[in-house]
Amino acid sequence: MDVLIHPTYFPNIAHVAAMVQSDQVTFEMDDNYQKQTYRNRTYIYGANGNLQLSIPIIHTQKERQKYRDIKIYNNESWQAIHWKSIETAYRTSPFFEFYEDDFQPLFTKKAEKLLDFNMACLDVIFDCLQLELNSSKTKIYEKSLEGKTDFRHLTNARKEPLYNFDFYMQVFNDKHGFISNLSVLDLLFNEGPNASIYLENQFKHI
Numbered sequence: 001m002d003v004l005i006h007p008t009y010f011p012n013i014a015h016v017a018a019m020v021q022s023d024q025v026t027f028e029m030d031d032n033y034q035k036q037t038y039r040n041r042t043y044i045y046g047a048n049g050n051l052q053l054s055i056p057i058i059h060t061q062k063e064r065q066k067y068r069d070i071k072i073y074n075n076e077s078w079q080a081i082h083w084k085s086i087e088t089a090y091r092t093s094p095f096f097e098f099y100e101d102d103f104q105p106l107f108t109k110k111a112e113k114l115l116d117f118n119m120a121c122l123d124v125i126f127d128c129l130q131l132e133l134n135s136s137k138t139k140i141y142e143k144s145l146e147g148k149t150d151f152r153h154l155t156n157a158r159k160e161p162l163y164n165f166d167f168y169m170q171v172f173n174d175k176h177g178f179i180s181n182l183s184v185l186d187l188l189f190n191e192g193p194n195a196s197i198y199l200e201n202q203f204k205h206i
C-alpha cells in the first residue's frame with residue numbers, strides 16, 4: 001500500500017501506523033497551512049490526563065500560506081517548555097531513559113520552519129523504531145493522487161474519529177485509564193522495542 005500523508009508534530013499512533021504499514025509514504029509538502037490541525041500540535045499523557053503541546057507559529061497578513069513557508073515563533077521558550085512537559089510525563093516510564101538522548105537535541109537547537117522541524121522529528125521517531133521509511137515528497141499540490149491511499153485527513157484535529165486501538169500500559173493508567181491515539185512518544189516511552197509490533201497490529205483499526 002502507498003499512502004499520502006501530512007508530516008505532523010510527533011504524530012499520533014494513527015499517523016505512524018499508516019506509515020509503518022505502507023510500502024511507500026508520500027509526504028504532502030505543497031498544501032496550504034490550516035489551523036487547528038496536528039501540523040503544530042501533539043498530545044501526550046500528563047499527570048492530569050490529555051496534555052496538548054503546541055508549537056507557536058508566526059502569523060502573517062496573508063490569507064493563505066504554504067505549510068512549507070510557516071515559520072516558528074521562537075521569542076518564547078516553547079522548546080524548553082515542551083521538553084520539560086515530556087520529561088515530567090514520562091520520566092518514570094520504562095523506556096524514557098533509553099530514548100532520552102535521541103529526542104532531547106530536538107529541543108535545544110533552534111528550529112526555524114515548522115515543516116522542517118516536523119520532518120526532523122519523524123527521522124528520530126523512525127530511528128527509534130528501527131524502521132526504514134521508504135518515502136518521497138510531493139512537488140505540487142493535487143487533490144488526489146492515483147494509486148495512493150489518501151491519509152491527509154488524519155491531520156485534522158477537529159474531526160478525529162474514535163479509534164479502537166489495543167490497550168498498552170501507560171504511566172498514569174491508574175489515574176485516568178487508557179488514552180488511545182496519543183503521540184507516538186507515549187507508545188515509545190512505554191513499550192520501547194515492542195512499539196513497532198504494536199503499530200503493525202493497529203493499522204486494521206484505521
